[in-house]
Amino acid sequence: MFLSLALSLLLLAQALAGCVQPVAVAPPATSPPASIILIPGEEDTSVRVHMLALNISNPTRTQIEAGYQEHIDAVTAQGGLVIMNHPDEAPWTIALGELMTFKNYTGIELSYDSHSKWDAVLTGRVDSGAPLVWGLMTDDSHREAGCGWRFIMVRAPAATMEDIIDAIRQGSFYWGSAALINDITLTGRDLNVTLSEPADVQFITSGGKVAKEAHGSTASYAIQGNEGYVRVDVRAGSRREAGTQPFRVTPTGIDNPYAASGQWYRGNLHAHTLTSDGTQSADQVIRWYSDHGYTFLAITDHVHWNVTGP
Ligand SMILES: [Zn+2]
Ligand SMILES: [Zn+2]
Secondary structure (H helix, E strand, O other): OHHHHHHHHHHHHHHHHHOOOHHHOOOOOOOOOOOOEEOOEEEEEOOOOEEEEEOOOOHHHHOOOEOHHHHHHHHHOOOOEEEEOOOOOOOOOOOHHHHHHOOOOOEEEOOOOOOHHHHHHHHHHHHHOOOOOEEEOOOOEOOHHHOOOOEEEEEEOOOOHHHHHHHHHHOOEEEEOOOOEEEEEEEOOEEEEEEEEEEEEEEEEHHHEEEEEEEEEEEEEEOOOOOOEEEEEEEOOOOOEEEOOOEEEEOOEEEOOOOOOOEEEEEEEEEOOOOOOOOOOHHHHHHHHHHOOOOEEEEOOEEEOOEOOO
């Protein structure tokens, strides 16, 4: 108590000492609510391809002139995560061939309804034995009206930066525009989902093939062993959708990205502010997500880079 009071007085004294005209001191900026976790991030923006760089410790290191893969490697080398942005959105389309060729990225942003590029990438990764790529939805918000539409729900042991980042790396999260999923479990070879309301459920396997459809508050699928991967899509009305990450299936076993226990925490990994082309200050954006129950947020303003190679 005394220490924090002393620290506040010290900071106040320093702030006042730093002002040329003390009478014109601006009101203090809104401090970020203590409850929201701010993941450091930026949207690395070439003329065409956009990528999120999250959990970066040294942003200037990513602002190098480089080819796409070199750029991805520069982010991951410092412990960062790379997400491919809006691959279906012209003129920033990312070709399927590029998504299949790039290595060491963590996820692909999904638009409503169409996830065919993601399924094609997953199918290629399963066939080649490469690590899978997670799907996610984000707001990519530029104004208040764009906040709160699409998010991820991370299942992590605790609401800490480290646990949230680890869970994203492991695929322990689902994506959506509605919080439709309560639980995802693997019991023996049965993949089960428990939902927050009755919904249409699809179990999707390698090649984007729908292996089973169901309707209800729970659904299960018995994994045969030759699917390559199985993921679950849930729909409950227009643009009310949620989906799991893929479970890789091999003849010897099933990889369950949801094996760890924990609680669900909502977050948005893609938001813009006045620093680039958003219409709200960082404080306003943070306040909005905090007021709406989000546990974590990444503010990802555009940082432009020149692509100099493949
Ligand atoms: Zn973008
Ligand atoms: Zn953006």
